[in-house]
Amino acid sequence: MSDFEWVVVDGASTDGTAQLALGLDEAYASSVSQPDKGIFDAMNKGLERAAGTFVVFLNAGDAFANAGVLARVSRDLSANTVDFLYGDSLEAFAGDRLRYKVAQGHGRVHYGMFACHQAMYYNKRRGRAENWVVQRDVLRLSLPRRLTIRGAYLASALLSGRFPQFYKMLRFRESYGY
Numbered sequence: 674m675s676d677f678e679w680v681v682v683d684g685a686s687t688d689g690t691a692q693l694a695l696g697l698d699e700a701y702a703s704s705v706s707q708p709d710k711g712i713f714d715a716m717n718k719g720l721e722r723a724a725g726t727f728v729v730f731l732n733a734g735d736a737f738a739n740a741g742v743l744a745r746v747s748r749d750l751s752a753n754t755v756d757f758l759y760g761d762s763l764e765a766f767a768g769d770r771l772r773y774k775v776a777q778g779h780g781r782v783h784y785g786m787f788a789c790h791q792a793m794y795y796n797k798r799r800g801r802a803e804n805w806v807v808q809r810d811v812l813r814l815s816l817p818r819r820l821t822i823r824g825a826y827l828a829s830a831l832l833s834g835r836f837p838q839f840y841k842m843l844r845f846r847e848s849y850g851y
Contacts, residue, residue, distance in 0.1 A: 676747065677701060677725070677743055678701045678702065678725060679697070679699070679701060679702040679703070680704070680719045680723050681694040681697065681702065681703070681704035681705070682704070682705055682709070682715045682716075682718045682722070683695075683706040683707075684706075684707075684708060685708045686706070690706075691706035694706060703722055705718065705722070716730055720797065723797060724837055724840065725797070726750075726796060726797055726798060727750050727758075727794045727795060727797065728795050728797055729746075729791070729792075729793065729794045729795070730790055730793075735791050738763050746758065746794060750794060756795075756796040757779075757793070757794070757795055757796065758793070758794040759776055759787075759788040759792055759793045759794070760776055760792045761773065761774060761775050761776050761788075761792065762788070762791055762792040774789060776788035776789075805819060805823065
């Protein structure tokens, strides 16, 4: 399977992670290492860099259960009938012991996280639509400001989809040394 990208966001770590991430020399990989304001700031940076339709977040130390996970999930997502897909996961405990963790179902969201975020696949486009509502109702941004932001999103999506290398060069100049 080759219809994926890796976006590595490192918070300016000093343990060798940044050097490893920045040294990735694959067409499907991009990385950045800079200070951030925590995990959600790093996730938002990853979202900004991601060119695909769906995203999944893995943190340092996280891994897919096996090499076929992305191919299996891709089949379910390619039907374009879902905005959000989640499943079961494996959780590591003391030593190398793994525990199978069954997703509880989104109907149980009022009890807290119903599945591990590492097993949740989000439609980025749906997130943009919800972002419009947040900009309007929570942040109370003016219509011209929201339209400007939406225009930037659309231009970004067009460039990243049709001219991915050019998009990376423009968007991530400091990461690529341009």
